[in-house]
């Protein structure tokens with residue numbers, strides 16, 4: 300079952316659709332990476348899923364139930380979230396902050412201890428939060444979000460501003476959540492490398508539109524695209540390809556073609572040899588994930 304589904308979700312600010320016909324499918328007990336450049340509409344989408352802002356059109360289904368004004372609060376009881384920077388009381392300790400959050404949800408010390416342990420803040424729990432490092436504050440935000448093991452966790456760029464060690468810690472925690480607690484995690488990021496290391500499923504948003512949604516492996520599979528050939532006469536080979544209506548481009552000593560079926564590769568080599576052009580190398584080129592991302596977003600992305 301999909302834990303989150305959106306149906307043609309739309310958000311219009313002024314005259315512009317910032318989120319447009321967006322239909323997401325977040326499968327159960329997976330990490331869903333919601334990837335897109337700054338300003339693509341990630342936060343706006345997550346806020347609509349959390350009922351924090353109203354969609355201009357379309358709807359949100361959580362745990363198989365269409366969310367409406369009546370069931371919103373009961374559905375959101377099973378959702379933990381961290382959107383933008385975590386809110387906390389600096390003059391209180393980590394533990395006291397957790398107690399405040401736990402009380403609001405009717406939870407007790409057992410849940411608090413579990414969440415603090417999961418983010419490795421047990422030892423620092425009696426220190427005032429204003430003395431915490433940024434990474435510790437972020438982990439406290441996460442501890443509050445996972446209090447009581449919600450079925451769904453929604454995180455908006457949770458590693459923003461953290462140092463590499465802090466990023467690694469958060470990443471390991473997120474990956475462990477579906478296995479450890481059976482949680483489903485929906486996490487946004489503008490960093491391809493980050494999503495690549497965490498997600499099972501990826502949704503790519505660009506200018507408010509979902510332009511890709513599939514398993515991470517499917518995104519990788521897109522990468523076996525190019526065939527590189529090197530011949531004794533690349534110039535003549537290029538002309539032959541153009542005449543045969545095969546698209547190609549030059550890359551140093553190679554001609555790059557889209558991936559061809561085996562029988563077409565065989566035919567291509569015959570044509571070249573028949574014209575006296577020797578085939579020196581034929582290689583399958585794996586374009587990097589960055590290349591793919593640039594291609595599907597039309598280049599408008601920070602990596």
Ligand SMILES: Nc1ncnc2c1ncn2[C@@H]1O[C@H](COP(=O)(O)OP(=O)(O)OP(=O)(O)O)[C@@H](O)[C@H]1O
Pocket residue numbers: 312317335336337338339340341342343344489
């Ligand atoms: N309340 C608002 N009023 C008007 N425009 C808004 C509002 N909130 C967001 N926007 C615009 O909607 C677009 C999408 O913003 P959003 O914050 O969802 O993007 P994002 O993908 O989360 O990017 P970032 O990573 O930079 O936060 C942006 O152009 C933003 O300026």
